[in-house]
Amino acid sequence: MSYLDKLLEGVEVEWKTLGEVTNVLRGRRLTREQLSSDKKFPVFHGGLEPLGYYEQKNRPANSVMIINVGASAGTVGYSDVDFWSSDGCYSIEHSEKLNNKFLYYFLIGEQHFLQSRVRKAGIPTLDAPVIEKIPIPIPCPENPKKSLEIQQKIVRILDTFSELTAELTAELTARKKQYEYYREQLLSFEEGEVEWKTLGEVAFIGTGSHDTQDAIPDGDYIFYARGITPLRLDTYDFDETSIITAGDGVGVGKVFHWAVGKYALHQRAYRIVPNVKEISPRYVYHYIVANFYSYIEKTSVSSSVTSMRKPMFLKFPIPVPLLEEQTRIVSILDKFDTLTTSISEGLPKEIALRKQQYEYYRDLLLTFPKE
Structure with a gap:
């Protein structure tokens, strides 16, 4: 038992x-x-x-x-x-x-x-x-002392799961700060240290053709629309490695997706496809995630950034260190990225599992017969 x-x-x-x-x-x-x-x-x-x-x-x-x-x-x-x-x-x-x-x-x-x-x-x-x-x-109820003892034992079990989740969440917060620190250090270059190019010189930038209403819940292909969470569609537009971001809507200039393989794209979402051999697509992804929003804040005529147009992408300046240095930077930042954002591995997965475990035991321990 x-x-x-x-x-x-x-x-x-x-x-x-x-x-x-x-x-x-x-x-x-x-x-x-x-x-x-x-x-x-x-x-x-x-x-x-x-x-x-x-x-x-x-x-x-x-x-x-x-x-x-x-x-x-x-x-x-x-x-x-x-x-x-x-x-x-x-x-x-x-x-x-x-x-x-x-x-x-x-x-x-x-x-x-x-x-x-x-x-x-x-x-x-x-x-x-x-x-x-x-x-x-x-x-x-007939034995108040025993009743409180049982309640306390249940609390002790649930507290254990709650505390573990809180510890993991604190660990995730600390790792995110560490990630941001190293990302800033690795992606900052002294004047004259590396060659600078515009994004338009090293990547193709384009949009999709679909609207949000085209989405199908159980579609075969991932569909990047304007929201944070991708949708699904039965057809695909592109089969490539690219960086995806919305041209307007929630999280404009802040939310980026790393796309590999076949996908569909919204007509107001942009795909950034690095197309020169001297630059790593994954390096471009990390640099854009770290710096693009501050760039469009400075260049936007409005006090708040609500939409983006293609010229804003084309003119975005990006440093191009040697390819082996890009590979080193990507290797370090990918480890932090997996640890802090991956739902299939890393801390987010561990937190999700502990929350599920807590909810399971909470329901089990607090489900009493009702005659």
């Missing part, structure tokens, strides 16, 4: 609405003038990031929070420090029957339900009675 089976073996469960075992407390509003970055207690209102800090607290540490107004209404949070709850943040009063972290993990599983009950007219708002009516499982 597994540890989980032993933990939950023969456990009777009583279901109570949250309002039957505790209270949903609404906070009190503070003005922005009352907040400061150098005061002690975080203030929560309309989101899980502190709005600011205040000299007093009105809620104790280890409390469950539920945001009740704004775009984040219905989001469940947990504070391990004393804090100030504003009127845009409900908190759940501590109960002798519930371990607060156990309640937090359970309510995370109800978050989609809470968000679906947010009133959308005007300012999005979640009403307290919606929360109060949520059924909460209480294991071993």
Whole structure:
């Protein structure tokens, strides 16, 4: 018998609405003038990031929070420090029957339900009675001490997965900063150190012919449109190695795809195809990712870059070191790129797996019979 089976073996469960075992407390509003970055207690209102800090607290540490107004209404949070709850943040009063972290993990599983009950007219708002009516499982209700012990054991298991995911996320953030540092160092050249060319001198630049509505969910070929996530299509336009970016839309000048093989292309997306032997296509990719947005910010007549035209690509300056130096640079940056962005290997894959593992055990541990 597994540890989980032993933990939950023969456990009777009583279901109570949250309002039957505790209270949903609404906070009190503070003005922005009352907040400061150098005061002690975080203030929560309309989101899980502190709005600011205040000299007093009105809620104790280890409390469950539920945001009740704004775009984040219905989001469940947990504070391990004393804090100030504003009127845009409900908190759940501590109960002798519930371990607060156990309640937090359970309510995370109800978050989609809470968000679906947010009133959308005007300012999005979640009403307290919606929360109060949520059924909460209480294991071993006839033995409060054992009930809390079981809840604590469940919390301990889920905390382990949460902490591992947090550690991996922190590691990913550190590696991204390291990647950006090395990329800047490797792709910076002193004046006269290397030959400079324009992108138009070393690459072909063109667009596609399709529109977004041409996409087919299960198409045979990848279809690069204007969004961050590629689509699918049943036909392809090109069979090559190229760098793809949108000419307008979300992430213009910031999102680049590395395309290898057959693909289709949107009429407002650009393909950059390096076509001279003295330059590595992958080197061009890394240099564009690192420098293109700052270039178009400087050359754009508008205060915000909303679209790009072919001349902007053609005139983009790019340094051309010796091919063996390009190969060295690519080798280093590819390792960082894989570590920080790949969903099939590297830290993003590890984080995704740990999140799946956490969600699996959360559902397993918090799914109790309902008669």
